[in-house]
Amino acid sequence: MSEELIKSVQEMLKEETWTRATISNYSKEKLIELAAVVEKARNENCTDEIQQICDEQLSHSKDSIIALYLSGMISLQKGTLDNSSLVALVDIFQKNHKEPVVEYLCQSILEDDPTNKFALRTLAEYYRAADNDKVWALYAQLVKLDFEEADIAKALAEHYESSGDMETATEYYKKAILRYVNAGNINATKELWSKLVQLIPQEIDFFQLVKRKVSKTLGDDKTAILLQELYNWYKDNQKWDTAISLLKEILTVDQKDIWARKEITDCYRGKYSGHSHLDDYIRSSNLTQNFRNVFEAINDFEKHIAFDVHNFVFHRTWGVGIIRKVENEKLIINFGKKAGIRDMALKMAVDALTPLTKDHIWVLKATKQKDVLAKMVKDDKAWTLKTIIKSFDNNCDFKRIKAELVPSVLTPGEWTSWNSAAKKILESDATFGVNPNDINMYMVRENEISKEEKLANEFKAQKQFFSRIDILMKYVDSDETDKTSEMFAEMFNYFAGYVKTLDLSDQPMKVNEQIVASYLVVQNITAANKQLSVPTKYTFQQIYEKIQDPREMYELLKDTKNTSLRADFLRNIRMLPNWSDEYIRLFPTVLEGQMLTMLIDSGYTEKVQKLVVSCFENCKDYRNAVLYFFKECQNEEWFKNAGISYEKQLITLIQLIELTFREINNHLNTTENKKINKNATLLLFKDDALLNYMFQNDEETVKKMYTLIDDLADIDPSYKALMRNRILEKYPNIKFHVSEEKSSAPKGMLVTAKKLEEKKQLLERLQTVDIPANAKEIEEAREKGDLKENAEYKAAKEHQHKLNNDVAKLQAELNRAVVFDPTTVTTALISFATTVTLHNNDKNADETYTILGPWESDPENGIISYMAPFGNAIMDYKVGDNIKFAINEYKYNYTVKEIKAAKL
Incomplete structure (x- = not known):
């Protein structure tokens, strides 16, 4: 059938003659016939042959x-980006005034490719010329698809404004102005700026966004012109703080701007119209005099104007004070009990004092009772965040927030939960944002901003590459964000730029993690948003071939909670012809069970088994893989058939423990080795894997496996004690070396978990309650006069000395404390956490003692510290042993009668 169709197309092309008369007779019915040919070619799987014939004809x-139509539509259905044939065809019909045919052709193209910009534009032009309202839907689609299209966005805005839909109009005006800025069109930018000042003057954050873009694209001098117009609205509406802020920005561009200097003076007059010394401070600061640096004058004025009655100030020694009087050039300030009432010359105050608003966090801490403020902080976290951030020039990081709250308002324990909830508020609340220049600094917005703008600001402020990917994917995954906005386009294009500019022809060419991550991000986003096509010359296979070490690349791809770069990397590798070999190579690094499943299901069991054997034979190079196979694959049939005996697996784990201890002692990859060491130890002893194997075999196996563990000098002795205890239960006559009969404790001081928690709580109480209370006692006693004769002061200082000693001693003990694991208690000999019955041979009576640590010691109730002389003397003896020793010349003679585990 396909041969018949091919022959039919060849005949059609041969009979076709190109004349204007022929074109005049063309109608959409003729195109429908040609569309049937394309459909038939697809059904008969001969589109390539038909296209080749048509391309030859062209x-x-x-x-x-005919050739243009068939070749173009086949290319379109294949998903290629080449529109040239269809463009040429449309051009022919347009020149011959066949508008209905053009309309039908564009509609046909859009049925196969709804995002085809050429067809959309052509059809939109046709509808616009025909005054057809269908044009607006096409325009809206074009604005979504083309992030550089500004004129159509403006046309849409004007259309919706004329129809009374101001909300939609405003959104399109916003899109248009951002696109004009990016295109460097200053005239159009000015026009739309004026329009938006009329429509949304209160959205100061959006204007600041545009201003930053204008500054970056067109230069700072252009921003001053724009800001003047916005300033006028804020001045007219007496919004003095914002008006003054805008004037400061204008003056930053040109400090000698006479107009701005005059205007800022007028704004100050408006803001402080009721201040008794307003004119004096304007005059003394030389605010209106051009000879003085404008920002020095502003700073001078703002400090002076802040020094008014009932205003708060801060002194670095005396703390927070309130101005009680202003007499000529002298301030009278009450700094409270700490520093009392102080007089200060105004000139000195300008340098020595910092003005504070009444809602500054320092003022609140100085004027409110701690419990009242603590309740406010706990009950209203958003208010607390706003208060602290605004207290520091609306630019504050979490380090500063914590410093202001802990321990003066919240305890360290209360901070933990408060901190977690506060961070969620900062992320979700639209009134908070980040400083565009520093991702760690938070700001409070005058008005709520959209999710798009909030994330876009975070993206600009973030300098870390993979953190930027996290923000972009957070934007993509959110239901509240517009994926057609300019802010999204800017973020997306940052990564698309890596892909577009990639040139693998350079030799030598090393593909880094930024290139690979960008490719994966662009691939991920364009898969869901077909309009975001990014032309690239290279396939993933070509990029992968340039990666020097895929295992290292996998580790360099840093994932966050919003990204899946590593999974995407593996998914792309799965498409390679040699994917099985690459998965085998990568598995010891990736340790992803799904990879093994794919390999096994695809018939590569033998390759996987060879990998297993290699890992256990070369455990030094495949440490984590050994742990993975032992933990996750024991019940898999293919693993059982790999030929690695269970004893070999156990011995390999022991070898890993020995190897990692050696490298830890030599300071090699300490963190990673500690992790491997811990996991290998848990695999051996958790669920009694090693012990169960030993006791399922003969006594010689027991001795052999125990000896391997005993040779590990650095392993926690409790594991050896556990093994000895269990071995003695089954083989009571087995003999250990003398050195093995000691129940040596780890370095430090053994304690029970319960007692450790009690001591921690005691330390926290000393640090957060007793010491602050004592400091207050000292301060109050100091204020009562002569310290030499002040008995209260001396007593408070002595108490301070004792508290500090108690804290130091307790901290030192906590640093040495090692929590005893009750599951490791051994009753084979007298040791920590055992209760022992001793027969006193001199008195012919039994005595019972429980062996614990110094913290638990209670001799009157029979609880003895293993570190005390008596406890140390009886340690490590077995039932039936005779014990003789002397303490302070008093002789003891005991026989060990019974040893059992203590009740902890």
């Missing part, structure tokens, strides 16, 4: 309508 007859 090589010597470029205006062949």
Whole structure:
């Protein structure tokens, strides 16, 4: 059938003659016939042959309508980006005034490719010329698809404004102005700025966004012109703080701007119209005099104007004070009990004092009772965040927030939960944002901003590459964000730029993690948003071939909670012809069970088994893989058939423990080795894997496996004690070396978990309650006069000395404390956490003692510290042993009668 169709197309092309008369007779019915040919070719799987015939025809007859249509539509359905044939065809019909045919052709193209910009534009032009309202839907689609299209966005805005839909109009005006800025069109930018000042003057954050873009694209001098117009609205509406802020920005561009200097003076007059010394401070600061640096004058004025009655100030020694009087050039300030009432010359105050608003966090801490403020902080976290951030020039990081609250308002324990909840508020609340220049600094917005702008600001402020990917994917995954906005386009294009500019022809060419991550991000986003096509010359396979070490690349791809770069990397590798070999190579690094499943299901069991054997034979190079196979694959049939005996697996784990201890002692990859060491130890002893194997075999196996563990000098002795205890239960006559009969404790001081928690709580109480209370006692006693005769002061200082000693001693003990694991208690000999019955041979009576640590010691109730002389003397003896020793010349003679585990 396909041969018949091919022959039919060849005949059609041969019979076709290109004349204007022929074109005049063309109608959409003729195109429908050609569309049937394309459909038939697809059904008969001969589209490639048909396209080749048509392309050959076009090589010597470029205006062949049949060839242009068939080749173009086949290319379109294949998903190629080449529109040239269809563009040429439309051009022919347009020149011959066949508008209905053009309309039908564009509609046909859009049925196969709804995002085809050429068809959308052509059809939109046709509808616009015909005054057809369908044009607006097409325009809206074009604005979504083309992030550089500004004129159409403006046209849409004007259309919706004329129809009374101001909300939609405003959104399109916003899109248009951002696109004009990016295009460097200052005239259009000015026009739309004026329009938006009329429509949304209160959205200061959006204007600041535009201003930053204008500054970056067109230069700072252009921003001053724009800000003047916005300033006028804020001045007219007496919004003095914002008006003054805008004037400061204008003066930053040109400090000698006479107009701005005059205007800022007028704004100050408006803001402080009721201040008794307003004119004096304007005059003394030389605010109106051009000879003085404008920002020095502003700073001078703002400090002076802040020094008024009932205003708060801060002194670095005396703390927070309130101005009680202003007499000529002298301030009278009450600094409270700490520093009392102080007089200060105004000139000195300008340098020595910092003005504070009444809602500054320092003022609140100085004027409110601690319990009242603590309740406010706990009950209203958003208010607390705003208060602290605004207290520091609306630019504050979490380090500063914590410093202001802990321990003066919240305890360290209360901070933990408060901190977690506060961070969620900062992320979700639209009134908070980050400083565009520093991702760690938070700001409070005058008005709520959209999710798009909030994330876009975070993206700009973030300098870390993979953190930027996290923000972009957070934007993509949110239901509240517009994926057609300019802010999204800017973020997306940052990564698309890596892909577009990639040139693998350079030699030598090393593909880094930024290139690979960008490729994966762009691939991920364009898969869901077909309009975001990014032309690239290279396939993933070509990029992968340039990666020097895929295992290292996998580790360099840093994932966050919003990204899946590593999974995407593996998914792309799965598409390679040699994917099985690459998965085998990567598995010891990736340790992803799904990879093994794919390999096994695809018939590569033998390759996987060879990998297993290699890992256990070369455990030094495949440490984590050994742990993974032992933990996750024991019940898999393919693993059982790999030929690695269970004893071999156990011995390999022991070898890993020995190897990692050696490298830890030599300070090699300490963190990673500690992690491997811990996991290998848990695999051996958790669920009694090693012990169960030993006791399922003969006594020689027991001795052999125990000896391997005993040779590990650095392993926690409790594991050896556990093994000895269990071995003695089954083999009571087995003999250990003398050195093995000691129940040596780890370095430090053994304690029970319960007692450790009690001591921690005691330390926290000393640090957060007793010491602050004592400091207050000292301060109050100091204020009562002569310290030499002040008995209260001396007593408070002595108490301070004792508290500090108690804290130091307790901290030192906590640093040495090692929590005893009750599951490791051994009753084979007298040791920590055992209760022992001793027969006193001199008195012919039994005595019972429980062996614990210094913290638990209670001799009157029979609890003895293993570190005390008596406890140390009886340690490590077995039932039936005779114990003789002397303490302070008093002789003891005991026989060990019974040893059992203590009740902890």
